[in-house]
Amino acid sequence: xxxxxxxxxxxxxxxxxxxxxxxxxxxxxxxxxxxxxxxxxxxxxxxxxxxxxxxxxxxxxxxxxxxxxxxxxxxxxxxxxxxxxxxxxxxxxxxxxxxxxxxxxxxxxxxxxxxxxxxxxxxx
Numbered sequence: 001x002x003x004x005x006x007x008x009x010x011x012x013x014x015x016x017x018x019x020x021x022x023x024x025x026x027x028x029x030x031x032x033x034x035x036x037x038x039x040x041x042x043x044x045x046x047x048x049x050x051x052x053x054x055x056x057x058x059x060x061x062x063x064x065x066x067x068x069x070x071x072x073x074x075x076x077x078x079x080x081x082x083x084x085x086x087x088x089x090x091x092x093x094x095x096x097x098x099x100x101x102x103x104x105x106x107x108x109x110x111x112x113x114x115x116x117x118x119x120x121x122x123x124x
Contacts, residue, residue, distance in 0.1 A: 004034075004096050009118030012086060016122075020081040022096030022115055027053070027077040032102040034072070034079040035111065038092040038120075045095065050104030051079060059104055086122045093117040 008020040022034060035050030049060035051070045058070035069082040079096060095118075097111035 003113050004098060004115035006094060006096055006115040006118040009094060009120045011121045011123065014087055014122055014124050016086055017082070017084040018086060018120060020083070020094055020118060020120075022079045022081075024077045024079070024096075024098065026113075032099050033104055035097050035099060035104050036070070036079075036081045036094060037097060037108070038090075038094045039117075040092045045108055046092075047106035048081065048094075050099070052104070061106075083120070086120070088122045088124050091120060091122050093119050 003026040004022055004024055006020060006022050008018065012018055024034065031053060033050055033052035036048040037045040038048055039045045047061055048064060048068060049058055049070050051058040051072050053072060053074060060068055067085050072079045096115045098113040099110050100112040101110050
């Protein structure tokens with residue numbers, strides 16, 4: 001049963017902005033939040049950041065702070081990843097993931113549900 005569904009990827013030009021969405025169709029009141037990862041070909045998944053359903057300041061990887069941002073919409077069970085000034089080295093498959101324990105971080109073992117991924121391709 002598919003629970004997390006990402007959308008919003010595509011082919012863009014360097015410097016463009018993009019908004020990715022992740023809908024959690026099975027969200028319950030006990031769920032903590034959502035994280036985003038990305039995966040480059042032949043590499044491990046890289047933590048981008050995450051946000052709790054309760055609100056508060058989103059967490060972002062230091063290298064992406066300033067260009068990426070996160071928000072969530074409780075009414076639609078959606079978490080958004082905003083990407084601006086994208087670069088060719090942002091080209092990757094982007095995934096959202098649900099943490100099974102109440103914290104968000106880069107440890108992939110903490111995530112028990114993943115979306116199918118959405119591809120972002122940035123051309124120069």
